[in-house]
Amino acid sequence: MPGAAGRADARPARTVTSETEAIHRLLVASVRDYAIFALDAAGHVMTWNAGAERLKGYLPEEIIGKHFSIFYPAETRATGFPTYELEVASREGVFEDEGWRIRKDGTTFWANVVITALRDETGTLVGFAKVTRDLTERRTAQQQAIEDALRVAEAEAANRAKSQFLAAMSHELRTPLNAIGGYIDLLSLGVHGPLSDAQSQAIERVRNAQRHLVTLISDLLNFSRMEAGRLTYEIADVDMAEVMESVRIMIEAQAAARQVEVHWKPAEGPVICAADQARVGQILLNLLGNAIKFTEAGGTIRIRCARDGNVVRLEVEDTGIGIPADQLDAIFEPFTQVGRTLTSQQQGTGLGLAISRDLARAMGGDITVGSEPGVGSTFTVTLPAAGS
Ligand code: ADP
Numbered sequence: 001m002p003g004a005a006g007r008a009d010a011r012p013a014r015t016v017t018s019e020t021e022a023i024h025r026l027l028v029a030s031v032r033d034y035a036i037f038a039l040d041a042a043g044h045v046m047t048w049n050a051g052a053e054r055l056k057g058y059l060p061e062e063i064i065g066k067h068f069s070i071f072y073p074a075e076t077r078a079t080g081f082p083t084y085e086l087e088v089a090s091r092e093g094v095f096e097d098e099g100w101r102i103r104k105d106g107t108t109f110w111a112n113v114v115i116t117a118l119r120d121e122t123g124t125l126v127g128f129a130k131v132t133r134d135l136t137e138r139r140t141a142q143q144q145a146i147e148d149a150l151r152v153a154e155a156e157a158a159n160r161a162k163s164q165f166l167a168a169m170s171h172e173l174r175t176p177l178n179a180i181g182g183y184i185d186l187l188s189l190g191v192h193g194p195l196s197d198a199q200s201q202a203i204e205r206v207r208n209a210q211r212h213l214v215t216l217i218s219d220l221l222n223f224s225r226m227e228a229g230r231l232t233y234e235i236a237d238v239d240m241a242e243v244m245e246s247v248r249i250m251i252e253a254q255a256a257a258r259q260v261e262v263h264w265k266p267a268e269g270p271v272i273c274a275a276d277q278a279r280v281g282q283i284l285l286n287l288l289g290n291a292i293k294f295t296e297a298g299g300t301i302r303i304r305c306a307r308d309g310n311v312v313r314l315e316v317e318d319t320g321i322g323i324p325a326d327q328l329d330a331i332f333e334p335f336t337q338v339g340r341t342l343t344s345q346q347q348g349t350g351l352g353l354a355i356s357r358d359l360a361r362a363m364g365g366d367i368t369v370g371s372e373p374g375v376g377s378t379f380t381v382t383l384p385a386a387g388s
Pocket of ligand 1: 290291294318320321323336338339349352353354377
């Protein structure tokens with residue numbers, strides 16, 4: 001705009017400068033987030049803005065004329081650091097630092113400080129401009145973040161150590177247990193001579209206990225492998241009818257022994273999910289094993305499966321003892337068992353649900369539960385439907 005430029009040019013240069021200076025002074029004086037003040041060449045405070053007053057707590061009349069080293073902790077002053085700052089600023093033009101500074105009331109704050117040397121047109125040092133910012137909150141947040149990260153790293157390391165220990169222990173325990181199993185087989189085959197009925201019954205009990213231990217240990221091993229992220233999944237199309245049939249065969253005898261009726265409700269048409277067939281079987285076996293374990297004789301278990309949009313839903317419903325509402329989340333945590341005492345009838349590690357839910361989640365699904373104490377529970381597994 002030539003007109004405007006012409007008008008500005010027409011003004012006396014002196015007026016523009018003093019107006020600008022006045023605006024500058026006003027600007028500096030009213031800044032509240034930064035302490036901006038001038039020091040003379042020896043380091044005495046010459047000016048004081050609103051930000052300086054707010055940050056450091058001194059009124060202008062209390063501080064002007066004082067040496068700026070008053071803002072430093074005694075130990076920093078003793079090292080001659082304030083003088084060093086001015087030396088560097090005058091030599092290099094500017095000095096920047098972060099460190100603790102002291103307010104009038106003796107409290108400390110973490111400051112970012114920039115000191116700029118001021119020289120007149122002949123190059124003579126006339127003083128310094130000092131800009132100070134309070135970074136206490138930022139520093140606290142940074143330190144908090146560092147501490148949090150350290151804590152997470154420690155927890156992860158402890159967790160890894162625990163998983164490695166569990167994996168090593170389960171391996172060690174499996175070897176002698178397999179030997180026990182082998183010798184039980186030899187004894188019951190009569191390799192070391194015929195057995196009386198009482199001996200056969202005793203051997204049968206030893207065999208059951210041995211099998212139970214093997215199951216617990218493989219739970220532990222699975223869990224530790226999962227924790228260590230070392231479990232692999234072979235995802236393929238899985239026909240749920242096939243999974244249900246394979247589990248039905250395994251569980252039949254156990255359900256009959258506990259006098260619990262199991263109803264398998266076949267889906268209308270094939271229900272296919274994208275998952276690892278063995279792991280889906282493991283989940284169903286665990287849910288069904290629990291349902292049988294926590295249902296009194298005469299109770300009923302129903303297994304249903306259906307496709308629901310992009311997911312396949314598998315439900316295991318029982319008429320068992322149920323789970324209190326405040327335990328519904330906890331039962332999925334490792335080693336959690338509701339109301340378990342040393343004399344409890346049911347056996348288990350408290351790992352089954354933790355493992356099952358991790359498996360379901362790793363395959364892109366989940367397990368949820370609804371329950372009413374005294375009425376029963378329904379566990380629902382969701383898995384991605386094939387081709388979805
Ligand atoms: P475990 O069966 O080895 O104790 P789980 O992780 O499979 O471990 O189950 C954890 C706990 O959840 C069980 O100890 C039991 O208290 C509760 N629970 C699981 N399934 C059922 C169920 N169908 N009915 C009632 N309680 C259940």
